[in-house]
Amino acid sequence: MMKPALIGHIFLEVVGAIALLVALWYSPVLFLRYAFKDFSGGQCVDTDQLHLKSPDGMHEIWSFHRKCGAETNPPWDFIYLSTGNTNKGAEWEPIATVKNTKSGETKVAWNSASQLSISYPEHADIDDVYAKIFGITIVLHPQPSPEQTSAR
Numbered sequence: 001m002m003k004p005a006l007i008g009h010i011f012l013e014v015v016g017a018i019a020l021l022v023a024l025w026y027s028p029v030l031f032l033r034y035a036f037k038d039f040s041g042g043q044c045v046d047t048d049q050l051h052l053k054s055p056d057g058m059h060e061i062w063s064f065h066r067k068c069g070a071e072t073n074p075p076w077d078f079i080y081l082s083t084g085n086t087n088k089g090a091e092w093e094p095i096a097t098v099k100n101t102k103s104g105e106t107k108v109a110w111n112s113a114s115q116l117s118i119s120y121p122e123h124a125d126i127d128d129v130y131a132k133i134f135g136i137t138i139v140l141h142p143q144p145s146p147e148q149t150s151a152r
Helices: 004-035 146-151
Strands: 044-053 060-068 076-082 092-099 107-112 115-121 125-127 137-143
Touching (some): 044 107, 060 107, 092 115
Parallel strands (some): 115 137
Antiparallel strands (some): 044 060
16 A cells, blocks of 8 residues: 555646646747737727829729837838739738827828828838839838927
């Protein structure tokens, strides 16, 4: 017959091993869940959505302002260009990202069928500006903030 102390020891080792396995599985799940909690769907709000066709009707711009979750996530303006591809998920291509903007601060306009203007506050950060593959030239226009303009 086994001694009660040995049974208790085996029981504690089994429980400890199960707890360790659960912790090893659950920790990455919790970390990833926290790290991506505001990534796309849950806490994001898209506003200022604009669809604007080029003068020749060959391209279309889709832009919107996205604000996600906490104040630690800066708001972004996304600008997409139609690709002409009919496959779901491939019909739009990102051509510009403007970070740290307020709703309505970024303006998009066609200068011609092959030239697009993007006006944005000069304090904003610009990422991923490219559309040459589609034959579109992008002209950037940083604008001083109203506070800077009135101080001059």
